[in-house]
Amino acid sequence: MKKNIVTAALGAALIAGFSGTASAWTPSDVPDLRINMSGATAMDNSITSLFTSLCDAGTLHSYFNDGPNPGNRYRAFFCTLSPDKVDGLSASQKVLFVKRSAGGSAQGVNPLIDQQRLEAMNIFNNNCTLSPSDTDPNRYLCSISNPGDLELRYSDIGISDVDAKMFRGVNTPAGFNPVNPESAEDLDSVSVAALIFGVPVNNALYDALQTAQRGEGLLPNDCTIGEYAREECIPSLTKQQVASLISGTVKTWDDFKIDGIPLTQYPGVTPLPATRGSKFVRYCKRVNGSGTGAQQYAKFLHNPCVSGAAQPMQSSNVSTGPIVIQNSGSGDVELCLNDYELGINNTGANTGFFTPTTKAWALGTQSLEKNADQAWPYKFVRIDNVAPTLANAFNGKYFDVVEMTYQWLKPGVNKLPACEGEHLATCGPQPPVGDIKVIIEQMRTEASEPSVVASILNVKSNYPFGKSGYLAPAIPFATDASFTGILNENAPIWPYTHDLGAGINNCVVPTIPSAVVNKPLL
Secondary structure, rough: OOHHHHHHHHHHHHHHOOOOOOOOOOOOOOEEEEEEEEOOOOHHHHHHHHHHHOOOOOOOOEEEOOOOOOOOOOOEEEEEEEOOOOOOOOOOEEEEEEOOOOOOHHHOHHHHHHHOOEEEEEOOOOOOEEEOOOOOOEEEEEOOOOOEEEEEEEOOOEEEEOEEEEEEEEHHHOOOOOHHHHHOOOOOEEEEEEEEEEEEEHHHHHHHHHHHHHHOOOOOOOOOOOOOOHHOOOEEEOOHHHHHHEEEEEOHHHHEEEEOOHHHHOOOOOOOOOOOOOOEEEEEEEEOHHHHHHHHHHHHHHOOOOOOOOOOOOOOOOOOOOOOEEEEOOOHHHHHHHHHHHHOOOOOOOOOOOOOOOOOOOEOOOOOOOOOOOOOOOEEEEEHHHHHHHHHHOOOOOOEEEEEEEEOOOHHHHHHHHOOOOOOOOOOOOOOHHHHHHHHHHHHHHHHHHHHHHHHHOOOEEOEEOOEEEEEOOHHHHHOOOOOOOOOOOOOOOEOOOOOOEOOOOEEEEEOOOOOOOOOOO
16 A cells, blocks of 8 residues: 555645646536445544545545535535555546535444445535635535435445444434444444544633633633633633533533632623523534544543443423533534524524523534634633643543544445345445445545644644644554654654454543553653
């Protein structure tokens, strides 16, 4: 396998690949090859970069579902891939790569095991209109609301924020069976990079926490309200506080106290609107089956890892609070936090129980490849006084880090026979073979390479308080003799792993593999 092809080609591919339309493939063209991926939304930015950087210059058109946050549920990329960039490809081909993000990580696990088709975006239904953006002049926006805009497809590959065995209990997506150790064996699963997650709060809540914690001497006196650049000025929540908020035991912000004073009444905190329910805790959570949700429940509630663990709240109590908003994807979490910051209703959740729409304090869950440019009005808080940075994850100080996986169906486990035309009910899914397998392997290999992690996966993870995002996995990179035990942000490696000998298990406390010679212990 060629190493770091993506890194070497990144600049040309991402600039020239978007620079012209003469050779780019449109809905009037027929692909030679189609790849269907479903699963994690936390990685949408990196998947976009990984695939598009493989495209031949000038051949790419991208397709995002329309709406207030384009691409939050479906994306597609149509371009030419050639053996020059994809080692082992049989010939240059027009490849359509379709990514379903709706529903989150479990859609890249449970439907593969249950061998069920999923709705995928169809760009050939006269539903896509060229709508350039500032960063993508060859972007189409596609309707997904009319008959034929979505079509049923088997996924060739799934991607999840956490290992497949996590999708049981509260993490089981609606309409599918929970994963058990036996059914997990139907999948070939490979780990890719480790990803940092955090707790986002809308700006109004961020400012309130910052005001109160500065007033209590927990933050330096010279921190300005809203400041996000200095790590020591970022307000902090404890693991126990987050657990109490997301499990619903804290129902209203009047109950959230700083030195005995309700946060809503702390001197200097901007009061919430005097509307019904405005002080209720709002939790912009993810739907069951989200890997982003699963990692938060595992890290903060130990669910489903420990019998009897607290459950994440699933429904609202409109009389006493809290209010729970179920979000299909990470883009929907952004809309949710935005709604409560601005008092609008793009999600449809900021109304109904309460009229009119209201501004409120809200928290959620999100990966650290989101909103580094602060385009949305939310920020990440510290957890136990530790910020979600590459440095803190590398040194073992920040704990909310998980290892992601790609998976696909093993040969010989399909329940239905293969046949031509995957839309037929009598046709079963097939493991990726040939050029599809070659492209998937290229993406998986590149996604694990430390230099690619820095140059592609982390390009949207430069936060005011420091670099964050992804780190290459400990195995094999930290166990290599070249590993120095010192963080290199240009080729970051996570020296810890959730693989204690039986595969990735994000329920366990990660440790440094014994084969790591230069252990980065402080």
